[in-house]
Every structure is written in structure tokens, then in C-alpha cells.
Amino acid sequence: MLIRFVIKRIIILFPVVIGISIILFIVQHIMPGDPVRALMPPDVRPEHWQAVYDAIEARLGLDRPVIEQYFRWVYSFFIRGEFGYSTMMNMSVNAAIREPLRNTIILNSFVIMFHLAIALPVGIKMAVKRGSLFDNTWQVFSLATFSLPAFFLALTLIFIFSITLGWLPVSGMPNPHLLQGRDLYIGWLRHLALPVTTLVIMSLAGAIRYIRNAMIDALSQDYIRTARSKGLSEKVVIYSHAFRNALIPISTIIVGVVFSLFAGAVITETVFGYNGIGRLLIQGVNNRDRMLIISTNMLFALINVTSILIADIVYGLVDPRIKLK
Amino acid sequence: MSKQENSHKNQSTGRKVGKSFLSMFKRLFVRDKLELNVLEEEAMRTPMKAVLIKLVNNKMAIIGFCMFVAVFLFSFVGSWLNPIDLFYVELTNRNIRPSQNILNYPAELADKNIVVIESGVSFSVALTDDGNLTVWGTECNTGWPGISDFILEVPEEIQNAHIVDIAVGMRFIVTLDDEGVFRGWGHAAHGQTEIPQMVETFMMFDGARDIAEILAGAMWSGVLSDNGFLYFWGSFQAEQNFIVPFEAQGRIVGVRAGDVNMILLLDDGTIMPMGVRGTEFINNVPPELMDGSVRVEDVVVTNRNVLALDEHGNLHIWGSSIDRLNRFPDGFVPERVVAIAAGYRNFVALKDTGEIVVWGGEELGVIDTPRNIEDKPVARIFGSSFQFYAVDEYNNILGAWGNRGYLFGSDDAGRDIFTRLMHGGRISLTVGIAAVIIATFIAIVVGLASGFFGGWVDHTLMRLADIFDGIPFLPLVITLSFVIGDAMTEMQRLYFIMILLGVLGWTGLARLIRAQILVEREKDFVLAARSLGIKQRHIMSRHILPNVFNFVIVSVTLSYATFILTEAALSFLGFGLREPIPSWGNMLTAAEDATVVQYFWWRWIIPGSFVVLAALSINLVGDALREAMDPKSEER
Numbered sequence: 001m002l003i004r005f006v007i008k009r010i011i012i013l014f015p016v017v018i019g020i021s022i023i024l025f026i027v028q029h030i031m032p033g034d035p036v037r038a039l040m041p042p043d044v045r046p047e048h049w050q051a052v053y054d055a056i057e058a059r060l061g062l063d064r065p066v067i068e069q070y071f072r073w074v075y076s077f078f079i080r081g082e083f084g085y086s087t088m089m090n091m092s093v094n095a096a097i098r099e100p101l102r103n104t105i106i107l108n109s110f111v112i113m114f115h116l117a118i119a120l121p122v123g124i125k126m127a128v129k130r131g132s133l134f135d136n137t138w139q140v141f142s143l144a145t146f147s148l149p150a151f152f153l154a155l156t157l158i159f160i161f162s163i164t165l166g167w168l169p170v171s172g173m174p175n176p177h178l179l180q181g182r183d184l185y186i187g188w189l190r191h192l193a194l195p196v197t198t199l200v201i202m203s204l205a206g207a208i209r210y211i212r213n214a215m216i217d218a219l220s221q222d223y224i225r226t227a228r229s230k231g232l233s234e235k236v237v238i239y240s241h242a243f244r245n246a247l248i249p250i251s252t253i254i255v256g257v258v259f260s261l262f263a264g265a266v267i268t269e270t271v272f273g274y275n276g277i278g279r280l281l282i283q284g285v286n287n288r289d290r291m292l293i294i295s296t297n298m299l300f301a302l303i304n305v306t307s308i309l310i311a312d313i314v315y316g317l318v319d320p321r322i323k324l325k
Numbered sequence: 326m327s328k329q330e331n332s333h334k335n336q337s338t339g340r341k342v343g344k345s346f347l348s349m350f351k352r353l354f355v356r357d358k359l360e361l362n363v364l365e366e367e368a369m370r371t372p373m374k375a376v377l378i379k380l381v382n383n384k385m386a387i388i389g390f391c392m393f394v395a396v397f398l399f400s401f402v403g404s405w406l407n408p409i410d411l412f413y414v415e416l417t418n419r420n421i422r423p424s425q426n427i428l429n430y431p432a433e434l435a436d437k438n439i440v441v442i443e444s445g446v447s448f449s450v451a452l453t454d455d456g457n458l459t460v461w462g463t464e465c466n467t468g469w470p471g472i473s474d475f476i477l478e479v480p481e482e483i484q485n486a487h488i489v490d491i492a493v494g495m496r497f498i499v500t501l502d503d504e505g506v507f508r509g510w511g512h513a514a515h516g517q518t519e520i521p522q523m524v525e526t527f528m529m530f531d532g533a534r535d536i537a538e539i540l541a542g543a544m545w546s547g548v549l550s551d552n553g554f555l556y557f558w559g560s561f562q563a564e565q566n567f568i569v570p571f572e573a574q575g576r577i578v579g580v581r582a583g584d585v586n587m588i589l590l591l592d593d594g595t596i597m598p599m600g601v602r603g604t605e606f607i608n609n610v611p612p613e614l615m616d617g618s619v620r621v622e623d624v625v626v627t628n629r630n631v632l633a634l635d636e637h638g639n640l641h642i643w644g645s646s647i648d649r650l651n652r653f654p655d656g657f658v659p660e661r662v663v664a665i666a667a668g669y670r671n672f673v674a675l676k677d678t679g680e681i682v683v684w685g686g687e688e689l690g691v692i693d694t695p696r697n698i699e700d701k702p703v704a705r706i707f708g709s710s711f712q713f714y715a716v717d718e719y720n721n722i723l724g725a726w727g728n729r730g731y732l733f734g735s736d737d738a739g740r741d742i743f744t745r746l747m748h749g750g751r752i753s754l755t756v757g758i759a760a761v762i763i764a765t766f767i768a769i770v771v772g773l774a775s776g777f778f779g780g781w782v783d784h785t786l787m788r789l790a791d792i793f794d795g796i797p798f799l800p801l802v803i804t805l806s807f808v809i810g811d812a813m814t815e816m817q818r819l820y821f822i823m824i825l826l827g828v829l830g831w832t833g834l835a836r837l838i839r840a841q842i843l844v845e846r847e848k849d850f851v852l853a854a855r856s857l858g859i860k861q862r863h864i865m866s867r868h869i870l871p872n873v874f875n876f877v878i879v880s881v882t883l884s885y886a887t888f889i890l891t892e893a894a895l896s897f898l899g900f901g902l903r904e905p906i907p908s909w910g911n912m913l914t915a916a917e918d919a920t921v922v923q924y925f926w927w928r929w930i931i932p933g934s935f936v937v938l939a940a941l942s943i944n945l946v947g948d949a950l951r952e953a954m955d956p957k958s959e960e961r
Contacts (some may be wrong), residue, residue, distance in 0.1 A: 012788075019792035031808045105558040143948060147940035150891050151897050152933040163923045170919050259433050266799050267894055271917070281800055282898065285807045293804055308795075 005316060009309055020301045021077075025070050028290040033136045035290055038060060038087040060085065070241070077298065084291030088284055095293045097277060103173070104269070104276035108261045110192055111199040115257060119204055120250075123211025127219060127246075128238055130212070138208055145205035150264075154198045154271040161194060168193050171273035195272045199265060201258050218246040252311040259307030262300060340752025355840070360440065374498035377761050379953035386953075389945025394937045400750030406895065409748050411905040413688065415739035416668060417495055418711070421447045423742075423927050424463035424730035428712060430722055431461055438720040442707035443493035445511075447730070448476050449712055450498055454720075456487030458500065462712075463730055465496050467924040471514040480510050499546050501539045507548065515559040517546040518751070524548070524556045531574075544583040553577045553592065566600050573597050583628040594620035596633065605651065606631060609643040625708075627685070630670045634665050640674065654684040666708035668727065673706050673713060681706070689728040698724040734927035737915060742927065746935060749907035756817035756823050756908070757889040764888075765834060765881050772838025772873075776846075777865065783839070790832040799894065802829060806900040815906050820899055826888050834880045841876050845869045875954040882947030886940040893936045907937045 002270030036057050046050050057063045060074055067282040076082045083093035126135045145153075174187030218224070219242045227237045273279070277296060284292035380386050427447050436447045437657050438454040448462030458479055466473040474480075484942030486502035493499075497511025499518055519705045526902040533550030540547045546561025547567075557567045566585050569577075579590035586600030586607065595617050598607045606629055613619045620636040630651060640659035644651050648670050653659055657674075666674040670686030679702065683692045703711060704718035711728035771790070775783045789942030802825060810821050845851065846869065889909075896910025897917075904911060909932050914923045916929035931960030 013791075015788050016791040016795050019788070020795045023792065023796065027804060027808055032811055143944055144941065147886060147890070147937055147944050149893050149897070149933070149936055149940075151894060151913070151916075152929075152937065155913075155922055155929055155933065157923055158919070159926070163919070170922075210822055260797075262797075264797075264799070266803070267898065270898060278800070282803065285803055285900075295797060297800055297804060301795045304797055305795050308791075 002104075002313075006309075006313060009312055013305055013309060017302070017305060021074060021298065022070070023071060024294045024297050024301075026280050028068075028294045029066060031288060031290055031293075033288040035060065035087055035288075039090075040290070047153070051117045051151060063207060066121050075293075077295070083295035086284070086289050086292045088287040088289035093291050096292060097280060097296065097299075100275055103274065104262060104265060104278065105190075107192060107195055107199070107265060107269075107274065107276060108258070110196045111203065111261055112198045112258055114196060115203050115207065115256070118200065119207040119211060121210045122204075122248075123236065124215055124246075126208065126212040128214030130216060131185055135212075142205045148202070150198060150202050150267045151271050152203060154268055156193070157194045157197060158271075171271070173273075173275050190272070191213075191272075195265075195268050195274050196204045198268050199261065202263065202264070202268075207253055207257055213249050214249040215242060217249075218242040221245070232258040248315065255311040255314060259303050261302050312313040330893060335408050351530070354544045376950075376953045380949055383949045383953065385945050386949030387408040387619060389942045389949065392938060392942035393946060396750065396935070396942060397754065399513055400747055400754055400775055403747035404744075404751045407582060407744050407747055409744050409907075411907075413740060414950070415688070415735075418446050418689075418728070418735050418739035420738045420925050420928070421465055421730060421731055421739075422463060422925075423734045423931075425732060427462045427728055427730040428725040429461060430714070430725060431459055434459055435721055439716055439722065440720075441491065442714045442716070442722075443491060443498075443889040444708075444710040444712040445476065445493045445498070446710055446726075449714070450491060450493060452488055452491045456489065456500075456503065458483065458491065460498070472514050474510045476511045478510075480508070483508050488540050492546065494541035494546065495543045495710075497541065500538055501536055505535050505537060507536060509546070515544050515561075517544065517559040518539065520548065521558050524558055527556055538579065538804075540580050540582050546578070547582070549577055549580055555580060555589070559563045569599065570597065573599075573679060573941055579624075579757065582739045583622045583626045585628065586626070588624045588626055588631055588633075590621065590624060593617055594636075595710075596621050596624060598631075604629065604645065606644050608874070609651075611641050611643065614641060623665060625665050625666050625671070625672065627670060630667075630672070630862065632665050632667060632674075638662055639772055640665070642672070648685045648718070654682065656685075657682055664705050666706040666713065667712060668708045670712050671708070671713075673708055675703055677707055679703055683713075691727045693726055695724045695726050710724070733931050734925070736928055737921075737925075741746050742912070742931060745907040745912060746909070749909045749912055749932065750935060750939070752819065752902065752906060753889055753892055753909045753936075756819070756892050756902070757885050759823035760826035760830065760888040760892075761826060761885045764831040765877065767828070767831040768834035768838060769877065771831065771835040772842070775839040776837070776842030786835075787839070793829060793832045798829060799891070802826070802891070802895060803900045806895065810900075815903060818907060820904060822892065822895070830884065830888065830891075834884065836879055837876055838873055841873045842869060845872050879951045879954060882943060882950055886947065889936065889943070890940050909939075 035052055039056050039060075040049075040052065054063070061069060064072070073084070076084065080135075081094075083097070083210045086093075087094045089096040122138055126138050129135055158170055161168045168190055172191065174184055174191050219238075221242075224237060225243055227241045228234075232241075262277065265274075265276055266281060267274040268274070269279040270282055281293065281296045283289075284296065337723075387847045424447070428450075430449065430451070432455070434451055440452045440454050442449055442451045444450075444462075445465065448460060450461075451459045451692075453459065458885050460477055460479055462477070464475055464477050466476050468475050473496075476498065483500055485507070486500070486504075486506065488500045489503050490499060490501040494511070494517060497509055497513050499507065499509035501507055507520050508868065511518065528548075528550055531552070531554045535551045536548045537551045538549040540549070542563060543560070545557055545559040545563030545567075547555060549555050555569045555574065555577050557563050558723040562585065567587065569589075573589050573591060576593070577589050578592050581588045581590070583600070583606075585596065586604065589597045589599055591597060595899055596610070596614050598610050600607065606626075610631075612632075614621055614633060614635070622635055622636055623634040625632050626651060627644070629647060630642065633641040635641065638652070638661050640662055642651060646874075649671070650672060659676045663676050665678050666673040666675075667812050668685070668691055671683055671691050672685055674682045676682070676890065679700075681694050681698075681703065683694060685691070691711055692839075694713075698715050701715075701723050702717050703715045707714045707716065707718045708727075712725065713727045714725045715723045717723050731741050731743065732874060733746060736745070749913060771786050774830055775786045804823055806822065810825075812816050813821055851864060852870055854868050874905065892901055893910035893913065896903075896908050897913045899911075899914060901910050902908040912932040913926075913929050913936075916933075921928055
């Protein structure tokens with residue numbers, strides 16, 4: 001049953017992925033600039049220029065018809081997992097994105113950890129004590145962070161903690177050549193502190209509201225009244241009865257948050273000079289690195305699409321009432 | 326229906342409308358004392374009215390609405406009242422912190438004898454005949470130790486010395502005391518505030534004993550020795566340009582300096598230009614001033630122009646035609662002039678009738694001579710930079726005009742942030758509105774089509790929405806803005822960003838509308854309408870659409886805030902609107918530089934706060950709308 005459901009969902013996703021890949025390929029195709037020129041060695045003699053140009057063009061496969069180029073790209077991207085050649089880094093895109101991707105995953109793991117540790121208890125408590133000072137304060141917080149551009153929050157944090165107080169580095173990454181062992185880990189934490197704070201605050205706004213509303217819905221159900229009238233303690237009612245049922249909508253938003261972090265970190269990574277995948281994308285755009293741009297965009301899109309799929313499956317798994325149709 | 330009846334009906338409708346307006350006003354401004362019981366209340370309220378009452382009673386909504394109106398008026402009315410020259414720059418005035426006190430000279434100067442007043446970009450310094458300095462204005466330096474001391478903090482040894490001469494550069498002050506010691510402070514990245522060893526050696530070699538006069542330009546300083554030799558040091562530009570002609574050395578009695586040009590006053594009453602060759606400043610000097618047939622009394626210079634007063638009280642003017650400073654203003658007779666002065670881009674002439682004539686650049690209030698000095702006996706005028714001070718014959722300050730300061734500071738091109746915020750707000754808010762309209766239009770069309778027709782139309786449209794949702798928003802917008810927008814002019818870019826945000830931002834609302842239509846379609850009142858034989862078209866437009874409409878309004882409000890934030894983020898990263906067109910986002914671009922974050926807080930905190938204010942006010946209203954329209958909200 002479940003397997004059939006998953007397969008069906010995946011089949012539905014096929015046209016979506018194909019559509020995205022076509023859009024992205026068109027975008028990179030109409031991008032101004034000549035990728036071959038970017039790779040031309042500087043010391044080519046004029047009489048050899050055309051030959052070298054043709055050779056590079058052939059190596060990149062740009063001398064073929066556009067349709068063929070597209071299918072070759074799809075083949076190498078999806079089947080062979082080779083993302084092409086980055087003109088900016090002068091290496092394969094796979095090699096170019098390895099470290100940034102690792103850094104982004106490290107950043108996001110911390111964010112998710114703190115996000116869950118804060119959002120779940122706060123959201124539940126808001127729902128349980130709705131209308132209280134606690135609830136109202138977090139409501140205001142949520143509304144305020146909704147209206148806050150991520151980069152402005154990042155700048156404010158830099159201004160307070162890095163410049164005025166001098167506790168944390170302004171931006172950048174720990175240098176593995178200068179730091180070793182324990183110092184390197186501390187360096188990582190120091191450099192991660194502000195980006196993580198920014199992303200956690202930015203991602204909390206929506207989540208706590210969502211969790212609160214889901215909990216309120218769950219708490220207003222009849223079985224809660226039944227549980228209370230049975231004389232169960234409030235703790236059991238909330239955590240065992242209400243929370244379990246609220247978990248259904250909550251699980252979907254958590255999946256959403258986890259995956260949206262990858263693309264959402266573009267601004268934060270740029271402001272903090274954090275060598276992540278989002279910053280790499282910005283650099284790639286500025287350097288007209290076609291393959292890097294479409295590969296990272298396609299990766300983001302795949303992550304996104306996967307998250308939608310997982311959210312669907314989780315929804316089906318958590319809620320036995322939903323027939324996996 | 327008889328005529329009488331009809332008019333009676335009209336009357337009562339008019340009264341009703343008047344009444345409801347009155348009651349709305351009452352509800353807005355006076356607390357409604359009349360408490361209705363639940364049933365009466367229920368019976369009286371239409372859904373629209375209920376929503377309105379809930380909104381009016383929601384304090385947050387009112388606060389948000391007022392905030393938004395304020396931001397809106399600031400941006401649209403403010404930018405209409407304060408037109409902007411997009412290409413205006415005044416690089417000398419860059420990074421001046423918010424203030425309005427540049428011209429506020431201290432009151433105690435009134436009973437002192439002023440020898441000279443000189444001004445830098447945002448400050449002025451007066452030398453009084455008791456050898457003391459008074460500095461006022463706005464701080465323009467960052468306080469980097471050793472390179473950029475605070476200009477308003479006079480060093481102790483200079484305060485204690487008896488000063489006889491001062492000179493003011495862009496952001497530094499140099500002084501000469503009665504023992505012949507040269508000192509200075511301020512932004513001295515080129516070592517302008519102390520005499521280098523080399524210059525001292527030259528002076529010894531030329532036989533100079535004392536310093537007769539000191540001078541300062543944008544980033545350089547100079548001294549004129551008592552035997553008429555002139556020396557410079559400081560920025561590379563100054564050392565390159567100022568090569569004193571051999572025949573002039575030893576004969577110089579005075580110097581008037583611009584940034585790259587200067588006029589040397591020689592001991593026989595003639596003048597000699599010096600500096601960047603080939604400019605009108607050097608080439609167009611009237612020959613009679615150079616050959617000795619007319620003696621020159623006084624000369625003042627801007628960076629590119631010269632105004633000279635000869636022994637007969639006649640004026641001579643020459644130089645570049647920028648700001649029309651190479652000629653006299655219309656109707657001005659250059660005779661019987663008693664005193665002249667020059668600012669950075671202005672000349673001032675004082676006639677023996679007491680009339681003050683200012684011409685040249687018109688920005689920063691430099692041509693608005695104050696009313697209160699019109700009938701007072703002005704004897705001298707001190708001008709430099711963008712500040713002018715009028716002094717009477719007893720050496721008391723009568724008044725000042727020129728650059729009072731920037732309310733929200735100036736940016737790195739010397740532009741007024743206050744004005745740019747207004748215009749930036751107009752553009753940011755407009756981009757948001759346009760994007761919302763485009764997105765809402767697409768969303769309504771797609772959502773309605775999807776919800777009404779269902780089947781393969783629904784499937785295709787929803788897969789399309791999936792595709793748009795699948796590509797993360799910001800990376801895609803950045804990529805597209807770069808790919809397509811790169812070759813555009815700035816105005817085309819403005820429209821392109823609106824369209825881009827709109828075209829990529831419709832999916833959420835379209836899904837919402839579709840889902841809502843599907844929900845409403847199954848409701849009992851639709852079934853009732855259908856069983857009454859009402860046409861499908863009417864059911865859709867009369868019964869279903871109004872219920873969907875609420876969601877559209879809420880969603881439009883909330884996504885307006887989102888679009889404003891997105892535009893700001895996009896412009897901040899350099900992929901949105903670009904200079905010189907101001908937007909709140911691109912005014913924040915400077916903050917990518919940690920120096921700006923640290924020292925020039927006004928350049929990012931103020932525009933950032935405006936973005937937050939606008940988004941917050943819209944979100945408050947949107948949130949209140951959602952609460953008011955949600956039938957379940959009362960239970961919560």
C-alpha cells in the first residue's frame with residue numbers, strides 16, 4: 001500500500017522535475033556571455049586561437065544542437081551524477097560544491113536542532129496558555145520577525161555581538177591551517193553562532209504560529225474533553241492526546257522548514273561570508289558560471305521536491321485516517 | 326411606486342447612510358457605550374460590517390494602519406515635495422552623520438573678536454584674537470587612532486597654545502602658534518597634520534626661518550615661509566600637481582588654494598595660477614592681473630574657478646563653466662565690492678550697500694542668505710565648504726547660512742539619505758504593489774480556472790504551480806534578474822523586477838483560491854442554490870466568489886509585505902534595483918562592508934528600519950484582517 005502510494009507520488013513528480021529542468025536549461029542557455037571564452041588560456045597565439053576555441057567548445061559540448069545539449073545535460077546530471085564544468089572554479093561542479101554543501105549541511109543541522117528545541121515547546125505552551133502574556137509575547141515576536149529582512153537581522157547581530165561587544169567574528173570561516181584540534185571546533189562554533197541565530201529566528205516565526213494553531217485545533221477536539229473528564233492529568237492530556245494528534249500537521253511543516261533552509265540560507269551565508277552553497281550560487285551568478293548556476297538551482301529544486309514528497313509520505317504515515325490513495 | 330413614496334425612501338436612505346457614518350466615526354474615535362445583547366448584535370450585523378467592527382476594535386490593526394499611512398505619506402507626498410536629482414553627488418560630503426547643527430556656532434563667540442572662520446565638510450573652526458580656537462558642527466571622522474581623530478575634540482596642546490593661524494582641509498584642521506609650531510588633528514591619512522622631515526630640510530636649504538602662513542586643501546597641507554617660499558605635502562595628487570614655478574619661489578605673499586589648482590599672490594601685486602594644466606583655471610587668467618597693470622587686492626577660489634578683487638573694487642571671474650561660476654549672475658554689476666568669499670561651489674560678493682550676492686551651486690541651502698542679516702552692517706564674509714558666516718566690523722558673527730546638516734546623514738556619495746529614503750520608499754512600495762497586482766491577477770485566473778473546470782485543466786495548472794514552487798524562489802529570482810536584467814537600463818530593470826516578482830510569486834494564492842473554491846463548492850448553500858435552479862454561472866459569481874474574496878484580500882495584504890521584503894533582499898544583494906535609482910534595499914547594499922556597519926550606522930539602520938516599519942505595518946493590518954474574517958477566530 002505504502003509503496004504504491006510512494007511510487008504514485010514519484011510519478012506525479014516527474015513532469016514537475018522535467019519542467020524545472022527545462023526552465024533552468026533555457027535560463028542558462030540565454031545567459032549573456034561566452035563560456036568558451038572564459039576558459040580560453042591567456043597565451044594562445046592568434047593563428048591557433050580558432051582551433052583552441054573549437055576544441056574547448058567541443059569539449060563542453062556547445063557545438064551541438066540545443067536539444068541535444070539539453071538531453072546530454074539531463075543524462076549527465078540525473079543518470080551519471082556529473083554536474084558539468086565550473087568556469088569560475090576551473091574544476092568540475094561536483095568538486096566545487098562539495099565543501100560548500102558540507103558547510104551548509106553543518107549550518108543547517110545546528111539550525112534545525114535549535115529550531116526544534118525552541119519551536120515545539122514554545123508552540124505547545126502558546127496553545128495551552130493562549131491569551132496569556134507568554135502567548136502574546138511570542139505572537140508579537142512572530143509578527144516582528146515576519147517583517148524583518150534576514151539581512152537586516154544579520155547586520156544587527158553583527159553590529160551588536162561582533163562590533164560593539166567584540167565577542168564573535170564578523171564573518172568568514174575558521175581557518176583549518178591556523179587552528180587545530182579543540183581550537184578548530186571552538187572556531188567553528190564561534191563562526192556559526194551568528195548565522196545559526198539569524199536562521200533560527202527567521203525560521204521560528206512561521207513555525208511557532210503553525211504549531212500553536214495545530215495544537216489549538218487538537219485541544220478543541222472532543223476526545224480532549226473526554227480525556228479530561230476521565231480525570232487524566234493535564235500533562236497526559238496535552239502530551240499524550242493532543243500533541244500526538246497535532247503532530248500530523250506539525251510533521252509536515254517541520255519537513256518544510258528543514259528543506260527550505262537550504263535555499264533560504266543564500267542571504268545569511270552571503271552576509272556572514274559563510275562558504276556555503278547559497279553563497280557559491282551568488283558567486284556563480286556574478287561570474288556567469290552557467291553549469292554551477294543550473295546545478296545548484298537544480299539541486300535546490302530536487303531538495304525542494306523531495307521535501308514535498310517526504311511531507312506527503314510522512315503525512316500518510318503519521319495519520320492512519322488518511323488513506324494512502 | 327408614487328413619487329412621494331420614492332422621495333421618502335430616498336430621504337430615509339440618506340439618513341441611514343448619515344447615521345452609519347456617524348456611528349462609524351463614533352466607533353473610531355469614541356468608545357461605543359451602547360452595549361447590545363448577543364441576539365440584537367447578531368441580527369444587526371452584515372458580515373462586512375462585522376469584519377469592519379472587529380478591525381476597528383483591534384488596536385494592533387489601527388496602529389498598523391496608522392503606521393502604514395505614515396510610511397505611505399512619507400514616501401509619496403514626501404518625494405513629491407522633495408524632488409531628487411538622481412545623478413547628484415557631492416563626494417566631499419560623504420558619510421556625514423545625522424545632524425542639523427553644522428551652522429550652530431556657540432553663543433560665546435558673540436563677544437569675542439573673530440580673526441577668521443574656516444569650515445570643513447561638516448564643521449567650522451573660529452580663531453579669535455586671544456589665540457583660542459572654537460570648533461563647532463558635526464563630527465565627520467571615525468576616530469581611528471592616529472589616522473582619523475575626532476574633529477570636535479581639540480587636542481590639549483593646541484588648546485593651550487596661542488594660535489595665530491589656522492587652515493582647514495576637508496576633514497582636518499592645522500594650526501600655527503605664536504612660537505611657530507605647526508600642529509593639527511583630524512583625518513590625516515596622508516600625514517597632513519605634521520610637517521615632514523623632507524619639507525623641513527627644504528626650508529632650511531631655502532633659508533626660511535619661520536612659517537608665515539599655513540594652508541590646507543582636501544587632503545594636503547602646505548606652509549608659506551617668511552621669505553616667500555611655498556611647500557606642500559599630503560596626498561599624492563597634491564604632490565603631483567603643485568610644483569611651484571621657479572620664478573615664483575621667494576616672491577609669494579599669499580596663496581588661495583582649491584583641491585587641484587591654486588592662485589599664488591606675488592609681492593608685486595600680480596597673481597600666478599598653478600596646478601593641473603590645461604584647465605580654464607590656469608588658461609583663462611585675465612592678462613592684466615598677471616602683467617602688473619592692475620594690482621590685485623584679494624582672490625578667492627573654488628576648485629575650478631577664481632574670483633579676484635582688484636584695487637579699484639572691480640571683480641574678475643574665470644574658470645570652468647560648471648555651476649555657471651565662470652560668469653557673474655544676471656543683473657550683477659561687478660563694481661563697488663568690498664569683500665568676496667568662496668565656498669566649495671559658490672562665490673559670494675558683498676557690496677558697499679550691504680547687499681550680499683551668492684551664485685553658483687544651489688544645493689544644500691548655500692544660496693539662501695538669511696533674512697535676519699539683510700539690514701545689519703555686514704563687514705566680512707567667511708566661506709568655505711558649504712558654510713558661510715557673515716561678520717560685522719566689530720568681528721561678531723551676525724548670521725550663518727549653507728549646509729545645516731543631513732537629518733538622516735549622508736551616504737558614500739554625499740547624498741542626503743532623508744531624500745533618498747522618500748524616493749526609495751516610493752519605488753519600493755510601488756514595486757511591491759505592482760508585483761502584488763500581477764501575482765494576484767495570475768493567481769485569480771489560475772485559481773479560478775483550476776477550481777471551476779477541474780479535470781485536466783486543474784491538473785496542468787497545478788503541475789505548473791508545482792514547477793514554480795519547486796525552484797527555490799530567491800535563487801531563481803537572483804539568477805533570472807542577472808540573466809535577463811543585466812542588459813537593461815535602470816528604468817527597464819525597475820519594471821522587470823516588478824514583473825519578475827509577480828510572475829514567480831502567484832503560486833501560493835492560486836492554490837489557496839483553488840482549495841477554497843473546492844471547499845465552498847461542496848457547502849450546503851451551494852446545494853440549496855442549485856436546487857433552486859440558479860444557473861451555474863450565478864452560483865459561481867454570487868455565492869462562491871464572495872467567500873473566496875476574503876482569502877484573496879488577506880493574502881494580498883500579507884504578500885505585499887513579503888514582496889517589499891523580497892525586493893529589499895534582492896536589491897541588497899545587488900540583483901534588484903541598482904543605483905542611482907534609490908530603493909530601500911539598495912540603500913542597504915553598503916552594509917555588506919563591515920566598515921559601514923561599524924562606523925556609519927545611519928547608512929544601514931535607518932533604511933533597514935523603514936523596511937521593517939513598512940512590512941510590520943502591513944503585516945499588522947493583514948493579520949488583523951485575517952482574524953476579523955476568520956469565523957473561528959472568536960472562539961480562540
